[in-house]
Amino acid sequence: SQECITAFNDLKLAKKYKYVIFKLSDDNREIVVEDAAGGRRKDWDEGFAAKLMNAKTKTVRADGTEPADCRYAVYDLQYDLASGEGVRNKIAFITWSPDTASVRTKMTYSSSKTALERALTGIAENHHASDSSEIEFAYVVNKVSRNKGLVV
Numbered sequence: 001s002q003e004c005i006t007a008f009n010d011l012k013l014a015k016k017y018k019y020v021i022f023k024l025s026d027d028n029r030e031i032v033v034e035d036a037a038g039g040r041r042k043d044w045d046e047g048f049a050a051k052l053m054n055a056k057t058k059t060v061r062a063d064g065t066e067p068a069d070c071r072y073a074v075y076d077l078q079y080d081l082a083s084g085e086g087v088r089n090k091i092a093f094i095t096w097s098p099d100t101a102s103v104r105t106k107m108t109y110s111s112s113k114t115a116l117e118r119a120l121t122g123i124a125e126n127h128h129a130s131d132s133s134e135i136e137f138a139y140v141v142n143k144v145s146r147n148k149g150l151v152v
Contacts, residue, residue, distance in 0.1 A: 001025075007033045008120045011076055012091060019048045022072040022116060026058055028108060031116050034071065044137045048075065052096040053132055057105065068100040070109035072116055074123065079141045079149040090124035092144050093117060097130050 010016040018038020025032050035051055037043065052073060056066040073094045080087055095113060097106050117123065125144040129135045141149040 001030050001032050003033050004031055004116065005119055007036045008074060008122075010036070011038070011074060012122050015076070017076075018043055019073060019075040021048070021051055023055070023069070024108065024112060031072070031112060038076070044075075048073070049132075049135050049137075052094075052129075052135060053098070055096070057102075067102055067105070068098040070098070070101050070105055071096040072109070072113065074120065075140075077141060077144055079145060081145070081148055083148065088145065088149070090144050091122060092125045092127055092140060093120070093123045094135075094140070095126070095128045096135065097128065099130050 004020075004022055007017065007020045011018070011020055016038075017036045020036040021034045022031050023034045024030075037047060052071050055069040055071050057069040059067070073096065075092050075094060076089060077092050078087060078089050095109070097109060117126070127134075127140055127143050129140075133139060
């Protein structure tokens with residue numbers, strides 16, 4: 001939806017947000033903004049990563065549990081270079097596809113990813129995460145910076 005592009009531009013140009021989380025609409029016909037927020041570094045652990053890891057589908061299984069759901073996200077990463085050459089900012093596109101999500105959900109998100117990536121101009125890096133260790137701040141900074149970043 002157009003709100004995805006607007007929210008991304010607010011992150012990239014206006015620095016209004018630190019991150020934007022996207023999801024498929026309930027009818028799976030479009031990608032919509034689920035959450036946009038930001039500010040300090042601690043927002044990664046306390047807000048951003050937790051929201052990704054706790055994403056659930058609207059459907060309830062026969063046993064009464066809600067299966068995990070996938071998400072897309074963009075995050076304006078800021079990190080110091082380990083070489084001491086200064087601070088860098090990169091916008092990372094993150095695909096959250098937990099191992100516990102259904103195969104159907106993973107395939108739907110996978111097939112829709114390209115459309116969103118094309119609409120969001122200015123993404124520096126792509127990162128795919130499927131478990132909590134791959135969504136830790138230090139891990140993502142190392143991937144995005146190609147092991148040249150220093151987490152502060």
